[in-house]
Amino acid sequence: MITEGSLFFFSIALFCIGVFGVLVRRNLLFILISIEIMLNAVAVLFVAASSIHNNSDGQIMYLLILTLAASEVAVGLGLVIQMYRRSKTLDVDQLSSMKG
Amino acid sequence: MDIQYISNLLLAVPLLPLFGATVLILAPLFSIQIPKLIVSVIAVGSISLAAICSILLNIELNEPSFNPVYGNWIQVDELTISFGLYLDALSLVMISIITGVGFLIHLYSIGFMDKDKDFQRYFAYLNLFVAAMLILVLADNLLLLFLGWEGVGLCSYLLIGFWHEETKNNLAANKAFIMTRIGDTGMAIGMFLLFFQLGTLNIQQIQTSAAELWPLVDVNQKYNLDMVTICCLLLLAGAVGKSGQLPLQSWLPDAMAGPTPVSALIHAATMVTAGVYLIARCHGLFELSPFAMQCVAAVGAITLFIAASAALVQNDVKRILAYSTISQIGYMFLALGAGAFSAAVFHLMTHAFFKALLFLSAGALIYSMHHEHNIFRMGGLAKKLPVVWLCFFIGCAALASLPLMSGFWSKELILGKLLDQHMYGYWLIAIAGAFITAFYSFRLFFVIFYGETKKEPDSQPSRIMVIPLSILGFLAIFGGIQPQGLIDMFSSPDSGQASHSIAIVAFTILVPICAVVFSFFQFKKGVFGRIIQSSVLNQIHRFLLSGWAFDWFYQKIFIDPFIELTRMNKSDVIDLFYKTIIGASRMLHNFLSQFQNGQLRWYSTSLVLFSVISLTFLLSR
Amino acid sequence: MMTIMAIPTTQILFYIAASVALLSALLTVTRYNAVHALLYLVITMLAISLIFFLLGASFAAALQIIVYAGAIIVLFIFVTMMLHQGDVTIKQESQLFRPGRSIGAGILSLILFFETMFLLSPLYDLSQAGVSTAVSQVSVISTKTIGVNVIGAKEIGLTLFGPYLLLVEIAALLLLTALIGAFHLGRRHQEVTI
């Protein structure tokens, strides 16, 4: 049987790998990929919760995360393309001109 | 006596000059040109009508006092101030002097100011002055009196600075206004105090209720600063400021920057005697406080001596006369302090005649001598300007109170009164002052009119200037008749005229004559030679020339620290507080905006970092 | 179609899938070549899908493969292909990402990991920290095993279009917004200065 502890361990580990990716990568594409990993980590947690409590709410949340991921990727990749067109690089450190 | 008629007549006295002033002021504002002749007619006409009104009042008034009220000015709660005029012997004498002398000086001014481009403005101010002065002396309450009081101050300011292109004149005007304003503020506080204590500002009511509230204090406690004394001293502050008495006297010599007829009217005959009038008007109040009376006498005595000694060494003919005015008003204050109110007002009257005469003849002299003021650059003019010579002689004789001149009677009265009151110290000062007065007035006379001719006069005074001079000359000789009304008004049952020994009377008569003789030998014959040249005497000379160095003293004590203080705080200390707030928030802004650097990885790292820190914080609790 | 495995098989399968997922995720974030990274990501997704399957969430597992591995990753790969210029890109990337410089970030992530684990472990009493006991009991990691409760697509569908109907609408709006946004951003001719 799968224990709750091991599932939490897995989810948190996956999440932290995603965080690590966001922190260390300068390429916008890799940052987006890392965010996908983080989203998946949370998704695992939701589905696990769904199983633990034996109701479908967790999976509904998973669906929402999926939607979110899809939207995020669509917009994010659009930005990646735009950025590449403008500056011929995907280095986010070059993007500080807006001081956002 | 028709009350309606008299009250209309009384109202006309101040309103006529006011009307003249209004017309003359408003016309140029609406671009209406008035020819010089019409200006003279309006200005002199309004004054002469006012003078006729006051003569009629002299004839018509046969009651001790007359107090018509023309309406309410301010009425708040129990504070009621009306436009009420009060006519009694004192104000009657005053309006006669003001309109009479004012008329003569207006007339004289037509000649004197003939070539001036601001002819109309001059007469507008002068008319306004006469109106304000008449309101001052006719007011039945202190606030209306204060209106006139400040009004004459304003006109004095405007007329001292009449030739406004020169900064020197404006500074003199400012000095006059501000110094009198200091006294006026004291007087205003006195007004507040009187209202607070007595609940009224009507002068007659003040005196009656003050007498009830504060019965005359015991002689033993007479140096207590009780309420009535404080009130009197505050009023005295106003009087001192306006009348150029110590310690606010130093504006008056500088005020000679104005046109000479102005000096004659404002700074000799009328405005500067307003202080004397005020104290005489409030005599009921002052009599309640022996200490205040002592102060009045002391101020008068010290001023008369200081000013007379300063007049001794001046070179400028107008400054000599200015110091002499201060000194003569000192006599009036001394008389007031001695309780000789009628003598004081009598001296005010004779002084108005002979000092106006002296100033006007000085004006004629200056007019003929290309605006030369220094007496040592004149000389030998007796034959060349005979009219001026005669006027000067009459004026100086009256000022020196040579026997039978008008000044003689009034000064004798004051000296006699001092002896009556057993104020021997003051009597001595007064006698010394009389000696110095006679000496410097004939020094003036001899230096100007005898000796070698240094400068030729280029013109004789015109006829329109000579007429007022001759009338004033007549008055200066024969004007020494004390108005009976005054004697009636101020005579109190216990002050019977004590007779003095012949020796003392003879002494007081002889003193000025000796001084004249001494002066004759000194300045005409040069018997005693030039004043001995020594450094000590030079120092004293310089000290006296500067009017006992009051200006220097005030500059150091008040003006310099004041300017320094305001200069230091020019950019407002309190603003620093708000600037600090601005600076602090700007620093905070700069500090915080460093975190907003646009580096995406910095943001994500700090996000993680702060979640780690907050988790650590949570766990370590 | 779906058979419930015997107990040890489930456990073993979970551990294998989890290890694969973690390993491939780690590889994903450390690759220079974006295509490689994406392929590792696909492996992660598939492994997670297996875990979903093991948890009895077959619908989610299917969606994980179809939408994530199938659609989203493919989108990534398209974009990567568009921008990829072979060795030049890899060389560029090797300059941008230096493993030696990422120690700090690694330590930070590890601390985060340990702290979160500690927070959820039985060693830490949440009530101590002022968190209400009702929460703390739920949150503490237990060794309780998860019973395999199969939640099928029908049940999800009923919930989704029942109480969560508003959420569906919101998700639809979100997708529409993303669609418009992506379309707008992707246009070539625009010369907007942001």
Added chain:
Amino acid sequence: MILMNLILILLVGGIAAWLCESISTNAPKWVAVFSLIVALYPLRTVLFNLDAITSDAWLINESIPWISRFNISFHLAIDGLSLLLVLLTLTMGMVAVLAAWKEIKQRTGFFYFNLLWSLAGVVGVFCALDLFLFFVFWEVMLVPIYLLIAIWGYENRRYAAMKFFLFTQAGGLLMLLSICAFVLLHYQQSGELTFNYLDLLQHKLSDQSAFWVMLGFFIAFAIKLPIVPFHNWLPDAHTQAPTAVSVILAAVLLKTGGYGLIRFVLTIFPEASYDIAPYVMAIAGFSVIYGALMAFSQQDLKRLVAYSSVSHMGFVLLGCYAFTVQAWQGAVMQMLAHGISTSALFALVGAIQYRYHTRSLKELGGLWQTIPKLSAVGIFFVIASLGMPGLGNFVAEFLVLIGSFTTYPKLTVVATSGLILAAIYSLVIAQKTFFGPLKLGNAIDLDNREVLMMSSMAVLLIWMGLHPQPLIDLAQQTLNNFPLGVQ
């Protein structure tokens, strides 16, 4: 709906002025003049029947529900005091339009829009009897003035406008807090949620809470008045503002502070006000002296006049907190007289700046030689501001001082010495501007418009100085209905 119409006329006039700009750049000012004249029309019934209705508490009292959920109503009413100040607002609004006549050449429509809207806000402040509505109008008058300074001001206008806005807004915030606290305390005790002034007037707070609520109001109004140490916005705002705005600021905006003190602080919290009176009187005396000293040291003519405003408004505060009838009447009188005399001085400085493009006392001098009419008028208003008897300012200062003397003699003596300082700085203006040798070239003297404007203000001042009784009676009507704790 008399007052409502009055405010609406100004608001609509403002919009009309803005729209008219497209017709001609001169059209907006005529629209402004027209709407200011028309605004007097609704008041006709009051103005012609002053004697008949002075016994009522309110001359006009009208209310319509507004936000009924919080029991906020559009409650406008005027009594003698408000009427005086509304009339002052309309008159000085006219003066401001005349002062701006030639000076404002750019974006005239928007300028007059802002001018009329700020006037509408001020009129609203003087009429509002609902605390929420009062606050709304308080803000309505603030924002247009900010824009007027920031757009049409002189060299350092942004800074000045921001300073003005922040100071007033800080005060407004405190006032809003106080209003909310007051209303909520009232709600807690009576169970009735209301912003109505008359209802709240009946309510008695505990001493502690009354003090804090009162303090919030007091600071808001003290900033507006302004009183040292909250005065710093005033010199900057005045210096940088265009002439018309200086006129509005001096004439009516500062008066909202004094009005607020009388209408709200003193009336609603008489005990709390009485307790702090000695401190406030001390601050007021200090303001009088400090403002006068600061005025003396300034080189910029507008700054000088602005600081003199601080000094003059100290008398208003002095009069408000002396708790005697005379002092209170003097405070009202001072608001009116200062409104006219200082505005006139600002208009004069504006006229000088229009001719010579400088306000520096160092550069000016001898103006009498080229522009005697302007100088004569200038001397008149300088004399008025130093408190010459026979003019409005003297009556005001006299009443304030004589009233204060009975309660706080020593402080009054200190404040009275401000009269000496007033003479000093006023004469500095006269001497350095109008007298002395001519330093600048020739200029055109006052034209008919300016003579009309100035002489009407002069006539008003003389009238107030010689026959203030009608004004005193009108203000007394307010005092009779709200005794202010005067014993």
